[in-house]
Amino acid sequence: MSAYLTAANRLRIVKIEDIQQETPTVKSFTFKDDLCSKAKPGQFIMVWIPDVDEVPMSLSGISPHACSISVKKVGEATKTLHQRKIGDYIGIRGPFGNGFRIGKGKVMVVGGGTGTTALMPLVGSLVEENFKVTFLLGAKTKNELVSRDRIQALLPKVAGRIDVATEDGSCGSEGVITDLAEKYLNNEEFDMIYTCGPERMMYKMLLLSERFQTPLQASLERLMRCAIGICGTCVIGKFRVCRDGPVFTGEQLSKVKEEFGHFKRAFNGRKVKL
């Protein structure tokens, strides 16, 4: 028998083992799944809430005994998820996508909003491999700063540092995180920039990476259906975010610049301004 489709795409039903309120709008859900435990940082799963929806979620925790997703309440599916209790069940398939490639040297990690949670397993790996990490964390307001404590706890191992910007100035510097990133890039050289967050923010990071000639890896979001690269829902230019991504290099993104940061496709394929 041909090992026909990836085993990963098979639906599994997992129990919610733990729930953490991260911010007023973000909750983390812990569950056990062998395949997710072997995921690479940056990979995502499809989460099925029976009778409601199935939505893509990055793995925010990857460890041999438990994995997690961190979910921002934005609509029906995520609202329903937020109502789930410990002991309830969800369906998952995955992990999907390419994940981050771990480079070498001194790296900058730029997280905006919930996007930060997708960077957590990456930071774990970077720290494990003794990279010097500068973590820049941005949010609208202090309350919405995700995973700050966890990042702070990880970084000392590599003499890493964390810096924060909030748009209302309630924590760290006032302003957008990309301004902070620009400041750092002006002063120091980095071997790699990793970023995940709102697409306009990542677009600005792309421009910065080009200006400072620093390689970039950005984790994108698009609407998804199949997650296995065939339905065409998640495309950006010639790329499929579910399969060729969700992590793209600056080089790749510069080829789809008229689309990246500018518009995405709706479920019916129409272009929608970002």
Added chain:
Amino acid sequence: MSAYLTAANRLRIVKIEDIQQETPTVKSFTFKDDLCSKAKPGQFIMVWIPDVDEVPMSLSGISPHACSISVKKVGEATKTLHQRKIGDYIGIRGPFGNGFRIGKGKVMVVGGGTGTTALMPLVGSLVEENFKVTFLLGAKTKNELVSRDRIQALLPKVAGRIDVATEDGSCGSEGVITDLAEKYLNNEEFDMIYTCGPERMMYKMLLLSERFQTPLQASLERLMRCAIGICGTCVIGKFRVCRDGPVFTGEQLSKVKEEFGHFKRAFNGRKVKL
């Protein structure tokens, strides 16, 4: 994906590498196939002759680099096979069935007619494991004594012996092979009797094995279609020859005594006298 059906059941097309005329009516065909090279003595394959038929054939040779079947010309399929040349192709699936269990000690091997060829890999294994082998070979006439030379070449390794009976006395003692077997059993003790040949002959061997309280293994033939134990064509009593057999113990056969040696099923399920 579940390793759903046995890989062995997949059709392979193999080239005929060599052809040997064994007797006026028996030809051996050599081919290469990894799965057959791993077969157990006593297992069989289904041989497909496109546009003609698919028929069961015991493996008469099993080695890492080549396997063979030895085919007696009896009807359309076997006649067509006999016309095939080196370089021609046949389809095979298998190996199927249980094969002989290799016991211990001093064994008697009783082959009648073409049945003898199915015993060849068994004798090979017995010799390899240093069993003391007494091979009794029977046929209607000298010309039809199959594989005699090959057996003779193998046996010296274990100080084994071969004795022959032909019904017309043209070679060895005159008479049926079961009479010869009875003589040996009267004089010596054996730990196991292996037999393959016409069913009436094997039936007599069953009676002898009961009388002399010697365990028996006999390789049976029945009409076959699926060879994987579902179509019900090959049944004898509660057993499926393709799956529970083709090798049965004396104990098993004594449970189907009203059928074994007496009748078989036609392709339409009707009973046919043997």
Added chain:
Amino acid sequence: MRNRLAIEIAELKLTNPTMLAAGILGMTGASLREASVWGAGAVVTKSVGLKPREGYSNPTVAQVDCGLLNAIGLPNPGVSEFSEEIKEVKQSETPIPLIVSIYGFSTSEFVKVAKVAAEAGADALELNVSCPHVRDTGAEIGQNPSLVAEVVEEVKKNVLQPVFVKLTPNVADIVGVAKAAVEAGADALVAVNTVRAMAIDVETTRPILSNRIGGLSGPAIKPIAIRCVYEIYREVDVPIVGCGGVTSWRDAVEFMLAGASAVQIGTAISAKGMGVFKSVTRGISSYLKRKGFRSIEEIVGLSHRS
């Protein structure tokens, strides 16, 4: 204690909901009994007709990805001779429900065969109006709701035993055929028979089966069979027996959630051996326990409720 797994289907009392499917090892009384020894809750015979049939020449079975193709050609000794096998099953010390599968080339043939089989001791009849590879019986009938109705009606008039109708998935609208069968008096439906299919060997460029076209069974057709059961369950009130690709207890439970009261097992015997009846039964049993269901009835059709 009550047996969670017991189920009654059209008056037949099964101690568990697994059945040996038609045409699988059902050629002789001895092998039907053997299936019951191995744990089948009921057995269905090979389809038998009025006269003996040889079936097609080999190859009659070919393996494909995730399934099996077969075109055996309905070999059988004819119902009169087959009566001996039926009697042998019924003489067993531990009798289980015996369903005799029958076919005919006309309604009157169906009736004649049904009467002989009933006489010989069949606990129920299964009308094979769904064989995809024998002309003028099987699917040609099963694809035509009014022919199906006619056959069912006539057979019902002539035998007292419950009548199962085995449906073909090779139709545009299986619900229409199912309804026709039930309105004509069918006591239960079996869904489904094999899907018309074929395989060609690329090395020899020849179709593999001697009949060229055959029926696909096994895991490949399970999602099709599940859909059939689901669609039929919404529209008819008689018990449905699921069939097609059942290999593990999960498959059996899936059929039940779709609306099946029991399942038939065929192809899986080649992969799992005769132990498949026990392993499926045990799995269903632990599932019911784990989920707190007291009986199979509680899960039949459960996926329709929300």
Added chain:
Amino acid sequence: MRNRLAIEIAELKLTNPTMLAAGILGMTGASLREASVWGAGAVVTKSVGLKPREGYSNPTVAQVDCGLLNAIGLPNPGVSEFSEEIKEVKQSETPIPLIVSIYGFSTSEFVKVAKVAAEAGADALELNVSCPHVRDTGAEIGQNPSLVAEVVEEVKKNVLQPVFVKLTPNVADIVGVAKAAVEAGADALVAVNTVRAMAIDVETTRPILSNRIGGLSGPAIKPIAIRCVYEIYREVDVPIVGCGGVTSWRDAVEFMLAGASAVQIGTAISAKGMGVFKSVTRGISSYLKRKGFRSIEEIVGLSHRS
């Protein structure tokens, strides 16, 4: 040197006989072009209709043994907006045949969509009268030979481009529908679309797809699709494009031996990636060489001759 792999189908010149199947990555001009970069001999777009459609909510895709279930629900931006994507493909430096798949809820809708697509630059149209999970278009038309004939006839009257008709396997008699399509003027047939099927999760007892019923694709349906092509080839004279489970060159050759002039590839992209077009093409090429065939035409339908 002549390209062994070149084939002409209803005036379309393909440099190799692999096509991207409808609904697979065909939502945008960029991704259609990408399939051609990866080696597809022609590309078929997502099926587009007159008005924008959202499609169903997720889950829209579910994996089963040896195949995929999908009920996407024909999402598309409507043919007017989609014209931009069509134009983008045609602007490519290395244009390959672009087949626009269209659907309609009535014959007049089919005609309207066909005209806009043709205007925008479609090299051919593929009529999707076979979607198994959207009511009142797709299979409801494709299961009815006279409706199929009507749609084909009207579309043919209104466009100059060749018209392909994509058939559904969910019928009792696919040959009847194929003949109706050809008599009405179809220039080529595509066999087949997905098989109506479903899956239920046993842990939650819920149907997995939000639409509950969907279409089965992938290796599970290959033997069914092969049979369809084989049956149709015997009865019609237009080229047939095989579709359903093509994963390796062997599958493609099997379709050709059955009677297909080319194959469409969908589900296999999930297992093999976009490289599947090249690997299938290379495999066919070595097969032809090894067996001494000079062109694909020589093996089309070869299993019918003996």
